[in-house]
Amino acid sequence: MKRIKKIKKIRIHREGTEILLLSLLVLSLINAICWYFSPYEIFNIALSSISLFLYLLMVNFFRSPKRIFEGDVEKTVVAPADGRVVVVEKVFEPDHFKDERLMISIFMSPMNVHANWYPVEGVVTRVEHHKGRFHKAWLPKASTENERSLVVIKTDEGTEVLVRQVAGAMARRIVTYAEVGEDCFIDQHMGFIKFGSRVDVYLPLDTEIFVNLEQKTVGNETVIAKLK
Numbered sequence: 531m532k533r534i535k536k537i538k539k540i541r542i543h544r545e546g547t548e549i550l551l552l553s554l555l556v557l558s559l560i561n562a563i564c565w566y567f568s569p570y571e572i573f574n575i576a577l578s579s580i581s582l583f584l585y586l587l588m589v590n591f592f593r594s595p596k597r598i599f600e601g602d603v604e605k606t607v608v609a610p611a612d613g614r615v616v617v618v619e620k621v622f623e624p625d626h627f628k629d630e631r632l633m634i635s636i637f638m639s640p641m642n643v644h645a646n647w648y649p650v651e652g653v654v655t656r657v658e659h660h661k662g663r664f665h666k667a668w669l670p671k672a673s674t675e676n677e678r679s680l681v682v683i684k685t686d687e688g689t690e691v692l693v694r695q696v697a698g699a700m701a702r703r704i705v706t707y708a709e710v711g712e713d714c715f716i717d718q719h720m721g722f723i724k725f726g727s728r729v730d731v732y733l734p735l736d737t738e739i740f741v742n743l744e745q746k747t748v749g750n751e752t753v754i755a756k757l758k
Contacts, residue, residue, distance in 0.1 A: 553588060557581040587641075594645040597750040599716045603651050605685070607737070607755040608716055609747035610649045610693060611729045613638040615754075618743055623732050626656065626682055626692050631732040632739065634754055636747050638727050646721045647750040648683065648714045649731050650691050650757075656682035657708050679706045679721065683714060689757050692732040695723055717750060734758070 561581055565574050599608055617635035622628075638644055658680045677697035684690050695704050706721040708714065723729075731754070738756040741747065747754065 550585075550588060550592060553585060557585060591640060591642075591644060593643050594719060594722065595643060597647075597717065597748075599750055601753065603716050605687065605757040606716070606753055607649050607691070607731065607733065607757060608647065609636060609741075609749050609752040609754050610647050610720065610731060611636045611638050611644075611747065611749045612642040613728070613747055615741050615743055615745045615747060616728065617730070618739060618741065620735065621732075623692065625658075625660075625680055627690070627732065630735060631692070632735055632737050632755075633730055633732050634739070634741065635728055635730045638723070638729070643749065644723050644727065645719055645749065646693075646695060646723065646729055648708075648716060648718050648720045649693060649754070650683055650685055651715045652683045652685040652691075652713075654681060654708045654710055654712050654714050655684050655690070656680065657706060657710050659704070659706070677704060679704045681706065681708045681720060685757065687757070689734060691757075692730075693720065694730040694732070695721055696728045696730060697723060731755075 561574075561578050564577055568574055613636040615634065616637045617633055619633060620630055621633045623631045623633070660678050660680065679695040681693045681695075682690055683693065695706060697704055703724045704721065704727075705723070708720055714720070733755055734757065736758045738758070739754070740756065741752070741754045
């Protein structure tokens with residue numbers, strides 16, 4: 531049975547719509563009051579510049595860009611997020627596989643786009659949310675102790691790939707679009723995390739890894755591994 535690929539055109543995440551509108555209103559009001567009452571033009575210009583900079587940072591954070599992967603998707607694992615690689619190592623995965631896997635972790639700073647993409651194509655077989663703490667996202671214990679969501683994808687070749695969205699010290703909300711039984715594709719958004727966070731990908735031990743520590747990644751563009 532042929533799976534039908536659907537790409538959701540998400541530009542600004544719905545979780546950010548209310549925040550952006552409220553921030554625009556508050557910043558506009560503050561600047562209007564200052565420009566009306568303050569006689570210091572230099573102060574007013576500085577305040578307006580800072581307000582614009584902060585607002586553009588928020589807009590950048592809540593962007594959910596649509597990206598099209600141009601390469602061959604068969605057995606390909608693409609970066610699920612913008613950021614930098616903080617872990618490439620063999621670890622014990624306790625929640626699903628309960629054995630050793632290769633883990634690639636990508637840390638997203640507040641400056642990065644926080645939309646998350648599916649790293650492989652297949653069928654979603656498991657989705658779970660686990661409550662937890664809010665350690666700094668780049669710490670090793672964040673993967674198993676922090677607030678997190680787990681998504682397991684079974685590829686057409688029968689390989690299972692686990693993706694874990696992990697909340698960070700400032701993050702307080704993880705949004706996961708994945709649903710059990712649905713087809714998923716590279717190019718589709720898997721979810722969104724508010725503020726500093728990370729995404730972990732667990733792969734079979736014989737997977738060929740294409741990234742190194744501290745390497746920057748672009749979600750849905752950077753190839754991070756190739757499944758055997």
